[in-house]
Amino acid sequence: MATIIIPTPLRKFTNNDARLEVKAGDIQGTIRELTQHFPGLAKHLLDEQGQIRSFLNIFVGDDDIRDLQHEKTVVQDNAVISIVPAIAGGIQI
């Protein structure tokens, strides 16, 4: 099993669980499994087409999946996956 770390803002959708065990596979399958168990996460993780939202960052260990095989990145047993929301803002002009 791999471990997925839920970012603090989204833990209200996972009964405040910060770390969850998921089956090894690939990132797309892992995220899909996660949203099936916790449907409230879906709109924060997936777009209307069911794909991982483009502004979401996902790390396997310390590596951004954009530097690996994106959503096809293989998740090994004992891997630690982190979901990292985009943090941005600023004044209105």
Place this chain on the structure above:
Amino acid sequence: MINIEPTARALMLSDALQTFPNECCGFMFGTEDEEGNRIISEIMVVDNAKEGDKTRRFEISPVDYLKAERHASASDRLLLGIYHSHPRHPAVPSEHDRKAAQPYFSYVIISVHDAENTGIRSWRLNENEQFEEENLGFFQFNLS
């Protein structure tokens, strides 16, 4: 209600002034009671990673976000939100702030005009994904 301890508040204001006229940003850590009242006891200053005009935009790198989550976990504190500054603008969230905002987090905004003229307010998304202002308190110490 959100209370900010004096050291954390001083660091935020210092960051906002030093970064002026650019926007500053960072993370806030602390505790939350059963009623949802928050105490901010620590902040983590991070670089504004926005490419381009930093006078009206901020962005936090994913690597810095990971560090903040790991720090919260290791120090047994909660990652409770984000602070950033609005140079020469009010401490009121913009539509850009709202669209990028995360649930649960407190968003402290520091308005900076000059060293003598700053303002600080805190905001949080409601269930309709609109910002509502949080009551913001500061600890007072009686030194006598």
